[in-house]
Amino acid sequence: MSSKQQRYEALVQAFHKDIYRYAYWLCHDSSISQDLVQETFLRAWKSLDSLKDVNAAKSWLITILRRENARRFERKQFDLVDMDDVPLADDTSMDAEAAMEQQLIRRQIQMLAPEYREPLLMQVIGGYSGDEIAAALGLNKNTVMTRLFRARNQLKEALENSSELRRQGNG
Amino acid sequence: MDDLEFRRRLIAEPYDNDDDVKAATQGDNKRQQFAQEMQALDDKIASALNVDVPEDLANQLLLRQRFSEHQQRSEKRKWVFAMAASVTLVVTATFALWPKPHANLADYALAHVYHEPDTMLHLDENANLQQVNAKLAGYGAHISQASGRIFYANHCDFKGKRSLHMVMEQNGQRVTVFVVPHVDSFDDTPAEFADGHYHGQFYRHGQQGVVIIGNDSEVVESTSKTLADSIEWQSI
Missing domain, CATH: 3.40.1000 (Protein Transport Mog1p; Chain A)
Known part of the structure; x- marks a missing residue:
């Protein structure tokens, strides 16, 4: 096996899950996500020689993924699938309350405006720092930090409201 | 760092490890508790983002790459073959058409x-x-x-x-x-x-x-x- 092949396989094993998840939160559709991941890794294979720094591999893949996603919108706007129709994570290990909470967070993440959601994806899935997000999105760091704040704040408030509601319901 | 700034920073980046954030947290129970809450929220967000990945996705990715590599190679082969054929044609035509002395x-x-x-x-x-x-x-x-x-x-x-x-x-x-x-x-x-x-x-x-x-x-x-x-x- 060529060393390029080995590098590629290592790349797939190490990052395909995170890249798939990132794709999923960009388009909320499993099969489109799989297509995006396929295109992303195929492009990665073709330009694997340009990846010099192993530590940059994940953000390199995310960059490719985001470009592929943008191309998808140039080609055609797919219909978004409603989250409720899509089987999500296996929640069997969670208790009912935690599962409900997770479902709520997911719905809230999906409802976030894209400009809030994407910095959050970069931070949590991609492991980017604020500066890296700013560089990737072409924004200044203050804007990025504000968006991250608003994104998380929305999620936080939604969770607080729901537990408030539950308390009231229970009371 | 005032409370508002502290909260903004931790909500934006719950695992912020900058020295000034650390200093602002130290010795302040309320702030420590807030930081822990935000980190707990972030863990929930991270686990919510962890949707299931199709089981055989990695294999599909490798398969697709092998396939495209094979295709590329056979296209390259086709190209080489076409080049060889065209060179052969040119050489043959040159020999056939070149005005050469008549035979012995x-x-x-x-x-x-x-x-x-x-x-x-x-x-x-x-x-x-x-x-x-x-x-x-x-x-x-x-x-x-x-x-x-x-x-x-x-x-x-x-x-x-x-x-x-x-x-x-x-x-x-x-x-x-x-x-x-x-x-x-x-x-x-x-x-x-x-x-x-x-x-x-x-x-x-x-x-x-x-x-x-x-x-x-x-x-x-x-x-x-x-x-x-x-x-x-x-x-x-």
């Missing part, structure tokens, strides 16, 4: 004799020396005397060159004599040649060449001598 005069003369077998067997036009010399004049040659009968003397096409094709009698046998102008346009021709059936000699006088072909090498030799004695050349 001896081979051509033999082929000519085989092509007109009648001339060496029974064709008899009973030409006289005068007729022969009239034709030879065009090639700057003149024969003073013939050693025997002249069965045939006609212009013929010698690979695009007008030449004189004669069949003479020598020692009672038929001998073919070609007088060919501009022999330089042919490949080098050996002075003597033979195949299983015929013997031949070639000599040249300036640009003109004489090819003698007969069944017997001695007859060819004596024809050559006779001609050498009787033929006179003028420049044309």
Whole structure:
């Protein structure tokens, strides 16, 4: 096996899950996500020689993924699938309350405006720092930090409201 | 760092490890608790983002890459094959169309004799020396005397060159004599040649060449001598 092949396989094993998840939160559709991941890794294979720094591999893949996603919108706007129709994570290990909470967070993440959601994806899935997000999105760091704040704040408030509601319901 | 700034920073980045955030947290229970809450929220967000990944996605990715690699390689192969074919075509066409010297005069003369077998067997036009010399004049040659009968003397096409094709009698046998102008346009021709059936000699006088072909090498030799004695050349 060529060393390029080995590098590629290592790349797939190490990052395909995170890249798939990132794709999923960009388009909320499993099969489109799989297509995006396929295109992303195929492009990665073709330009694997340009990846010099192993530590940059994940953000390199995310960059490719985001470009592929943008191309998808140039080609055609797919219909978004409603989250409720899509089987999500296996929640069997969670208790009912935690599962409900997770479902709520997911719905809230999906409802976030894209400009809030994407910095959050970069931070949590991609492991980017604020500066890296700013560089990737072409924004200044203050804007990025504000968006991250608003994104998380929305999620936080939604969770607080729901537990408030539950308390009231229970009371 | 005031409370508002502290909260903004931790909500934006719950795992912010900057020194000023650490310093702002230290010794402040409320802030520590807030930081822990935000980190707990972030863990929930992270686990919410961890949607299930199709089980065989990694395999599909590897399969797709192998497939495309294979396709690319076979396209490359196709391309190489096309290049090879086109080079072959060009080389072949070059060889076929390149204006090259005609084949060896001896081979051509033999082929000519085989092509007109009648001339060496029974064709008899009973030409006289005068007729022969009239034709030879065009090639700057003149024969003073013939050693025997002249069965045939006609212009013929010698690979695009007008030449004189004669069949003479020598020692009672038929001998073919070609007088060919501009022999330089042919490949080098050996002075003597033979195949299983015929013997031949070639000599040249300036640009003109004489090819003698007969069944017997001695007859060819004596024809050559006779001609050498009787033929006179003028420049044309």
